[in-house]
Amino acid sequence: xxxxxxxxxxxxVALLGAAESLVxxxxxxxxxxxxxxHHHLVYEDSVMRVLRVRVGPHDTTLxxxxxxxxxxxxxxxxxxxxxxxxxxxxxxxxxxxxIHYTPGQFAHVARNPGSIPFDNITVELLRSQGAVRNLxxxxxxxxxxxxxxxxxxxxxxxxxxxxxxxAFATSRLRISLATIAPNALVTPVSNSTSHGRIWLIALDxxxxxxxxxxxxxxxxxxxxxxxxxxxxxxLRNRGAxxxxxxxxxxxx
Numbered sequence: 737x738x739x740x741x742x743x744x745x746x747x748x749v750a751l752l753g754a755a756e757s758l759v760x761x762x763x764x765x766x767x768x769x770x771x772x773x774h775h776h777l778v779y780e781d782s783v784m785r786v787l788r789v790r791v792g793p794h795d796t797t798l799x800x801x802x803x804x805x806x807x808x809x810x811x812x813x814x815x816x817x818x819x820x821x822x823x824x825x826x827x828x829x830x831x832x833x834x835i836h837y838t839p840g841q842f843a844h845v846a847r848n849p850g851s852i853p854f855d856n857i858t859v860e861l862l863r864s865q866g867a868v869r870n871l872x873x874x875x876x877x878x879x880x881x882x883x884x885x886x887x888x889x890x891x892x893x894x895x896x897x898x899x900x901x902x903a904f905a906t907s908r909l910r911i912s913l914a915t916i917a918p919n920a921l922v923t924p925v926s927n928s929t930s931h932g933r934i935w936l937i938a939l940d941x942x943x944x945x946x947x948x949x950x951x952x953x954x955x956x957x958x959x960x961x962x963x964x965x966x967x968x969x970x971l972r973n974r975g976a977x978x979x980x981x982x983x984x985x986x987x988x
Contacts, residue, residue, distance in 0.1 A: 766843035772800035778959030811855040817847040866907025873903035946975030
């Protein structure tokens, strides 16, 4: 092969690689969150993208872009500086297991000024979500809670057999934090309002070894995420301690 032809081919490959890296990117100078080194992509389908995030003590992320809306759950108490392009820096203090909803189409840098890691699970929502409202968690800042009253009927929950904390809902999704006791058997609430498909996201990926799925072998865990392949399924905690998962119900 002539050197000029080889150089042309190599240049074409480089251009293709650059184009691929820019797909979905709209803010100059920012990388997509899924390509930012502190954000680890573990699961993606047509509905959501799940990123496990760790920013070490006194560490800073790259400028990165969240194109879709997303929510995140704090894994441990944290304090992080949110340096959003075009806005003043804001310090966000989060309690362990607090859940936060954030509209997309912005870029920011996250700085951890503390002495412990900033760990979270970020779930980017790949479809337009419409109206968003809090349930029992102030996920949307400065909005009231609409928490089902104590002793509410099963239709207000997603799972049977788990201690469920309804967090928030959009026009398309409903999100809860569920705690599964040892030996508990969890099934979907069959008379839920939307009869939607459910995703479970383990807060600790090592816990999935203790969560036994009964769905006829149709689906397993991917990156700590279980997407129910059918409306009838079950999950048993065969471990010695309680396990927490995020439960997401689709309403399409």
